[in-house]
Amino acid sequence: MPTNNAWSLALGRVAGIQLEVHVTFAVLLGWVAIVTVREGGGWGAVLRALLLAVALFFTIFLHELAHALTARRLGIRTLDIQLTPMGGMSNLEKVPETPMHELYIALAGPATSLAIALVLYVFVSATGRPLDMDEGLFHPDTNPYTSLMWVNLVLGLYNLLPIFPMDGGRALRSVLARRRTFPEATRVATRVAQFGSVVLAIVPGKFNLVFVLTAVWIWMSARKELQDVRERHAVRPFSLRDVMVARPLTLKTDDTLEHAAEKFVSTFQSVFPVMQGDSIAGVLGFPELLEGLEKHGEQATVSEAMRRDPEAIEVDAKIEDALARLNEHDDEHDMVLMVLEKDRLVGVVPMSNLKELIKVEKALHRAA
Ligand SMILES: [Zn+2]
Numbered sequence: 265m266p267t268n269n270a271w272s273l274a275l276g277r278v279a280g281i282q283l284e285v286h287v288t289f290a291v292l293l294g295w296v297a298i299v300t301v302r303e304g305g306g307w308g309a310v311l312r313a314l315l316l317a318v319a320l321f322f323t324i325f326l327h328e329l330a331h332a333l334t335a336r337r338l339g340i341r342t343l344d345i346q347l348t349p350m351g352g353m354s355n356l357e358k359v360p361e362t363p364m365h366e367l368y369i370a371l372a373g374p375a376t377s378l379a380i381a382l383v384l385y386v387f388v389s390a391t392g393r394p395l396d397m398d399e400g401l402f403h404p405d406t407n408p409y410t411s412l413m414w415v416n417l418v419l420g421l422y423n424l425l426p427i428f429p430m431d432g433g434r435a436l437r438s439v440l441a442r443r444r445t446f447p448e449a450t451r452v453a454t455r456v457a458q459f460g461s462v463v464l465a466i467v468p469g470k471f472n473l474v475f476v477l478t479a480v481w482i483w484m485s486a487r488k489e490l491q492d493v494r495e496r497h498a499v500r501p502f503s504l505r506d507v508m509v510a511r512p513l514t515l516k517t518d519d520t521l522e523h524a525a526e527k528f529v530s531t532f533q534s535v536f537p538v539m540q541g542d543s544i545a546g547v548l549g550f551p552e553l554l555e556g557l558e559k560h561g562e563q564a565t566v567s568e569a570m571r572r573d574p575e576a577i578e579v580d581a582k583i584e585d586a587l588a589r590l591n592e593h594d595d596e597h598d599m600v601l602m603v604l605e606k607d608r609l610v611g612v613v614p615m616s617n618l619k620e621l622i623k624v625e626k627a628l629h630r631a632a
Pocket residue numbers: 327328331373374423431
């Protein structure tokens with residue numbers, strides 16, 4: 265099964281949402297097994313610890329599923345849920361910009377974790393098992409239900425910290441957005457998150473690599489989120505028709521690369537849709553042209569050098585959706601979308617055009 269995230273395995277689909285687990289999860293299971301053996305546990309103890317690890321991740325999955333199902337009720341799809349040793353991540357198709365919607369989606373996860381902790385607390389107390397965990401999470405002497413209870417309690421509370429991109433940070437932004445514009449609310453929430461990440465890094469009192477790395481990750485993620493929101497809002501006043509290269513010149517699959525090179529030189533167009541009859545067979549940008557010339561020579565055909573299956577978008581789609589589609593790719597600078605109107609090619613939108621528009625808009629706002 266193809267995965268949406270690098271270094272991940274797809275476990276299957278739940279409620280239409282792909283569940284993926286990061287390969288380092290196997291490392292975590294290995295570590296749990298080794299620690300158990302070193303503490304003098306036999307095979308039974310190892311098996312028990314591994315089952316507990318899987319149960320822990322199942323409850324983290326339930327936390328993420330709560331976000332995803334709440335989002336779905338509010339009309340937002342979840343592309344996948346990814347589980348990593350650091351926790352879970354729901355990859356929503358877009359950020360909800362209706363403040364109450366973001367609040368519900370953000371709080372659904374911690375509410376689920378706290379509810380699981382409460383149910384386990386009642387169960388553990390009712391059955392007379394110990395509620396403390398002095399020996400450590402995976403220790404054979406610790407009651408596994410108690411371990412599960414504590415992890416879910418900590419997970420629920422930790423995620424409520426008002427620190428982007430954790431759930432509490434999203435909840436904070438949604439509250440701020442009731443009285444501010446969305447980018448402004450994001451800016452304030454980002455500053456709070458960056459301040460919070462510094463506090464988290466110095467909380468242990470002495471240098472702790474995990475805390476420092478977490479702080480760096482929070483700082484970077486918060487900045488990225490602010491940048492994404494600003495870009496989305498910069499392009500929002502425009503339509504795809506405003507930014508696309510309309511009626512683009514095209515190449516044919518059996519044109520030679522020599523012919524293609526002449527077109528690149530003699531026009532201002534930086535990327536060419538490649539047609540086979542009336543349908544789009546691929547796209548040829550400057551990087552593909554250069555690579556094709558080096559590998560196959562100038563008498564090779566365009567079809568040998570072009571990128572196949574280019575992404576397409578309907579001309580009436582929102583420009584933010586185009587930006588999101590282009591942003592999904594790592595090599596975003598070379599990305600280009602074909603713009604269709606009733607299956608007919610009417611334009612192309614290179615990522616570089618959108619990036620320039622965003623820069624111009626930012627400069628205008630600074631000048632104003
Ligand atoms: Zn969450």
